[in-house]
Amino acid sequence: MKRTQKLQNHLFIGMAIVAGFALLPMLSDERFFLGQVILFFIWAIVAMSWNLLAGHSGVFSLAQLLFVACGAYGVAMGVTYFGLPIWVAIPAATLLAVVVALIIGLACLRLSGVYIALLTLAIAQIVHSLILSDTSCLDGSGVSCVAVSGGTRGISGFDGFGFKPILRGNWILGNYYVILGAFAAVIFAIVVVIHGRLGLAFRAIRDNVGYASSRGVDRKRYQLLAFVVSAFFTGLAGGLYAAHFQFAGPSIFEFSNVLFVLAMMVVGGMGSTWGPLIGTALIMVLTEIATGYGDAKNLLLGAALIVTVILMPNGLAKVIDDTFTKLRGVVRPKTIGKEVRN
Amino acid sequence: METLVQLTLTSLTTGSMYALAAVGLSLIWGALGMLNMGHGAFMTLGAYAAMTAINALGLPPFLGIFVSLIVGAAIGILAHLLVAKWVIVQDGAHTNIMVATAGLAILIEDSILKIYGGYPYPQPFSVTGSVSIGGVAVNLQSVFILLVALVLVGVVAFLLLKTKFGRAIRATAMNRDAARLMGVRTETVFLQVMALAGALAGVSGMLISTQATLSPMMGGAPMLKAFVICVVAGLGNVWGAGVMAIVLAFAEVVVGYSIGLHFGFPAMLLIVILVLIWRPEGLFGKERVVRL
Numbered sequence: 001m002k003r004t005q006k007l008q009n010h011l012f013i014g015m016a017i018v019a020g021f022a023l024l025p026m027l028s029d030e031r032f033f034l035g036q037v038i039l040f041f042i043w044a045i046v047a048m049s050w051n052l053l054a055g056h057s058g059v060f061s062l063a064q065l066l067f068v069a070c071g072a073y074g075v076a077m078g079v080t081y082f083g084l085p086i087w088v089a090i091p092a093a094t095l096l097a098v099v100v101a102l103i104i105g106l107a108c109l110r111l112s113g114v115y116i117a118l119l120t121l122a123i124a125q126i127v128h129s130l131i132l133s134d135t136s137c138l139d140g141s142g143v144s145c146v147a148v149s150g151g152t153r154g155i156s157g158f159d160g161f162g163f164k165p166i167l168r169g170n171w172i173l174g175n176y177y178v179i180l181g182a183f184a185a186v187i188f189a190i191v192v193v194i195h196g197r198l199g200l201a202f203r204a205i206r207d208n209v210g211y212a213s214s215r216g217v218d219r220k221r222y223q224l225l226a227f228v229v230s231a232f233f234t235g236l237a238g239g240l241y242a243a244h245f246q247f248a249g250p251s252i253f254e255f256s257n258v259l260f261v262l263a264m265m266v267v268g269g270m271g272s273t274w275g276p277l278i279g280t281a282l283i284m285v286l287t288e289i290a291t292g293y294g295d296a297k298n299l300l301l302g303a304a305l306i307v308t309v310i311l312m313p314n315g316l317a318k319v320i321d322d323t324f325t326k327l328r329g330v331v332r333p334k335t336i337g338k339e340v341r342n
Numbered sequence: 343m344e345t346l347v348q349l350t351l352t353s354l355t356t357g358s359m360y361a362l363a364a365v366g367l368s369l370i371w372g373a374l375g376m377l378n379m380g381h382g383a384f385m386t387l388g389a390y391a392a393m394t395a396i397n398a399l400g401l402p403p404f405l406g407i408f409v410s411l412i413v414g415a416a417i418g419i420l421a422h423l424l425v426a427k428w429v430i431v432q433d434g435a436h437t438n439i440m441v442a443t444a445g446l447a448i449l450i451e452d453s454i455l456k457i458y459g460g461y462p463y464p465q466p467f468s469v470t471g472s473v474s475i476g477g478v479a480v481n482l483q484s485v486f487i488l489l490v491a492l493v494l495v496g497v498v499a500f501l502l503l504k505t506k507f508g509r510a511i512r513a514t515a516m517n518r519d520a521a522r523l524m525g526v527r528t529e530t531v532f533l534q535v536m537a538l539a540g541a542l543a544g545v546s547g548m549l550i551s552t553q554a555t556l557s558p559m560m561g562g563a564p565m566l567k568a569f570v571i572c573v574v575a576g577l578g579n580v581w582g583a584g585v586m587a588i589v590l591a592f593a594e595v596v597v598g599y600s601i602g603l604h605f606g607f608p609a610m611l612l613i614v615i616l617v618l619i620w621r622p623e624g625l626f627g628k629e630r631v632v633r634l
Contacts, residue, residue: 060437107615111622114377114436114577118569119615125566126608133604255562259448266441298452305445309438310428 007195010273014191017277018184025173034172038244040284041183042237047264047276048190049233055270056199057226058206060113063104063120065253065261066127067231070097071238076155076248086161090239097235098228105227109220112209124253131250154249161243179240186233187277193229194273202226256298260287263301267308269315278316347478349595355484357591358491359553362546363568364575364583365498366539372515372578373535374430379443380421381543381568382561383450388414388544389465389551389560390454396466403467407490407545414544418536421446426536427529447561455558462555465548487549494545495584498538502580511535515578567594567607574614576624586625590614 050064074093078084108119134147163174193199201222204212209219242248268279290300312319370378391413392406425446429439469486472479502508513521514531522528550564571590575582590610598606617625
């Protein structure tokens, strides 16, 4: 299949997905359900852009949730301290995530492989612990001391999208369609990147750095690009998160949440196109069930990660793909040599 | 002067605890080529095992150290047989093993949380009293930690350098395939390394818990520090990891003392990032890094 044909097919799948979600509120407008779907949009954006970076570019960064936090804290602080309107705060916060990613990327991408993973993890965890231990007093006059970053409690109570006065009881529909719009834009953008020349360059570097470089694909430049592009989408997701929940706190990027999103990407399938979307839906449903059974969410996440890596290292997307191929009876030419992944 | 002695002693104590964890991590990386994200959970497990043995089973406190040693080794072996063994042979093992061991970590930590609750316990094992060295009161606890770490590092060094077992480990770390061709049972070596590193992690966790309290997430920060230490020393370089543990602990303690306690680790990381910009393969890394 030619590349443009493949891109077209994936764009059609994307359109079908977005159309399905656009019609969903007609089936049920229960607030809890729509809230969960909104959360799905946000985590799906994060998982898909993480997959762009880790699955396609081979940069296993563990700082992705830090960029969510950048977006969320950016919105929270922008609205609370600077009085920005939410529609200005979200792009500003996204930009903040991009700038932070640029700095971290420039420092970390000098290294390769697991060194990147370790350093990004360390940076994210340090920011997390600095926020937790933040005791700077914003307002020293009162009895209670409020830290600039909100400390362990985070920042809450600022204005959200502001649909409550307009749509009244149906305010969640306003949030739903705004976030669906962002979700649609992001998944189309990611599909175009993955199946375009850029994605090809990313995968070339992932599969063989030496060969790609000798053909003029500069590793640092393209990996930095992947890092920043994925941080852009991730930061946007963080901004939407803060605007929807009217909250930004350290729980966003604590380690169990990192594993939560990691599980979505890994179970769905790293290096695939739609895997993270499947993974997000599956992990969200499973953790929702597990939370009911005596708060077994983290136990389930741990087990899911181990079982997936051992039994289906390429995730559900590959399993589904293989099953379809088998059903159609298509004989695929065997790939020569092993798939090299960094 | 007094402060200087005190700071040196504190960093030696802290550094020796980090060294135990970092040496284990480095051994695993060297021999199995895997980054063990479960190391922090192994530490936590070692600390809780010692506490349980002393509190519930009524063992004499000093035996707690052996309990954490044995439980650490056991979890290392289990982790290898149940998880690592299957993943290190895959394509893309470097990433996959991180994901799988991170899963193992959260599994262990959450199990501990479910069993013991989130309430921080004190570690019942402790050495009380202090001696005076040059007019500075020195906590016997610190001296004890230092001694235990020295003995263990000595034992590891002896094992690695002077025994057949150690030679097999070093051979596997240098070149897995060549070692196998020379008749080294690499599968057994993997198991031994995991047991050894697990034991070191268990004791390290137990020692750390005597300085603070036990909590299900207590392994997280020390593991991160051990990672950073291994990275700056060059992954897989066991001696470098030991040395850097002391050096970075000193930096952490000094910054923590002079600027503020919670800036210690960030300062440590900043040093590491600067070092890595200068030498991406780590300070003692022999592995030639081709910059592409």
